[in-house]
Structures are given as C-alpha cells and as structure tokens.
Amino acid sequence: MASKKGSDKYSVLLPTYNERDNLPLIVWLLVRAFQQSGHDFEIIVIDDGSPDGTLEVAQQLENIYGKDKIVLRPRAKKLGLGTAYIHGMKHATGNFVIIMDADLSHHPKFIPEFISKQQERDYDVVSGTRYRGSGGVYGWDLKRKLISRGANYLTQILLRPGASDLTGSFRLYKKAVLEKLVESCVSKGYVFQMEMIVRARQLGFTIGEVPITFVDRVYGESKLGGNEVISFAKGLLYLFATT
C-alpha cells in the first residue's frame, strides 16, 4: 500500500547537547534536502539544557525558517535518549519520524533514499547501515574498525537481528511503530538502538536498509573507552538472554 507523496509528513527528531556549532549546519542541510525532494517536514529540536547556548541558536533558526519547520521542545537537563524521543514525538505532526545524530556524522542527503526505500515495500523501519553496500565511515583507524566489525559480528551471531548495523542511529520509523518500540525498550545509550531493532523484529515489524556514510569528526575525543565496551557486552548479553 504505497503512500501518497502529498499526505506524508516527516518529523526529524534532533536530541541535542552542546551542539551550538553543529545545529545550524545540520538544520541547513536538512532544510536543503527536504526542499530538494519536495517532502513535507518539520525539525524537532530537543535540547537538554545545553550550557553552551544551543537553545539560543535554535531560537534564531526558528526565526529564520519558521515555527512550523523548526519546533523547539527543550528540557531542563540531560535525560535519556528514549525519553527525548517520547518527548519529541508528543508534538510531532508527521506520520513518519526520522532519528539521527546532530553532530553532522549523519548526512541528511540520505533521507530521500530512506523515504524511497520505505515506500518500496511499506517498511515499518528503515535503518541506515555503515556495513553494507556503499556504506562506510570516515575518520576511523584500524583499531576502531576492528572493534566495530568484531562487535557487529558478535551481535549477528548471537542475535541474528536481520539488520546489518545494529548500533547505528540514523533511521526512519513510522510514527506509530516508533511509539510502540520506545515503550517496549529498557536499555540506555547505543544498546537502546540495538534493542529497538531487535524488538522491532520480535514484534513482526519490517526493516529495510540503506547504505550511509558516517563522518566521524569527534573520534579524537576518544568515544570508545573500557566503559563503553563493558556496557556493550552487558547490553548484548541482556538482549541475548531476553529476546
């Protein structure tokens, strides 16, 4: 059942924390991508009380692009990603929701591809993958790649999730599907992203994939420490034992 282009609206959820520099850029790229593709959209910025003035920049963007396109839903302090999605979705007027990172590692140019993919077979979820086809990463050294592929291999063996990139967070969901998934997930951080896909499969939702490029500009700040590895392992075992 293909959707009519005229009646679909895409709500982009952007949880932000200290993204003063990147927010205007990601918004500019999003606006351009949607204007070029002609789809109806809105960008919902969920700022968790960033001390660097992200909200102030968001307000300027609201003035430039209009309150119907830039929707601000700030929160007082840094709370979880799951609750950010719930909070953002409460006021989303689209029937589709796109989640992505606000730090420019995900490029809005892939959104039209996500949309076409979704329409191909009326997928409930479309997931961006770094591991298949023309997907890839910029800015990762050998060690990082090894850890990434090793971890992904482990999740494929243990969870057989039916999606090649489980920890990715660049995805398109039908709004009702995202609502259902967020309420069934209990994990935090990127294990949360893994759990979303695993639960989606459990609940019988269909998942399509689109190769994406991930431009990592913050790797220098060492995002992958011992803590991350441990919490990943714990999350994987939790999902292995409960799904």
Add this chain to the structure above:
Amino acid sequence: MTKLLQWLLGVGLLLGTWACLVWDLVPAQLSPQWKEVVWVAPMYLLMSFACYSLATIGYRVATFNDCEDAAKELQQEIEEARRDLAKKGLKLS
C-alpha cells in the same frame, strides 16, 4: 523462545548426539574409524568456526569503506551553509 534458549537447545542436541554415539549409549554400531571422527568432531567444529570468524572479521575490516569523498563534500557544504546562514541573519558570537 529466547536466543539463549535456542542456543542451549541446539548445543544440547549436538552434544547429546555426540555423547550417545561416542559412549555407546544408543545401539548404533559405529566402526572404530567413525568413532574417531565423531570423537574429535566438536573440537574440529569449534576450531573451524573460530577460523571462519577471524577470516570474516578480517575481510570485513579490510573492505570497510573509507569515505574520503563524503568528508570533503561535508567540509564544502559546511562553508556554504555558514555563508548562507550569515546572509539569513544568523549571529554566532
């Protein structure tokens, strides 16, 4: 059934069959040569799986796409975006 249970079931069945054959718990008359084969089979499978895993991961790391072009394109777009936003009145202190 959870993945854990699936694995336990699968491994249980395999090891159970192996134990039955190797310790003559079922009246299957295996010749000594076959017994030898079955006896080492689990270890052999484990080693093969380990080798396969290493090879697969190695291959995937080696063929992991490096997106130089994406990074360059992004840099150019960032500059274009900054100019356009400044024109539209964005003030970054």
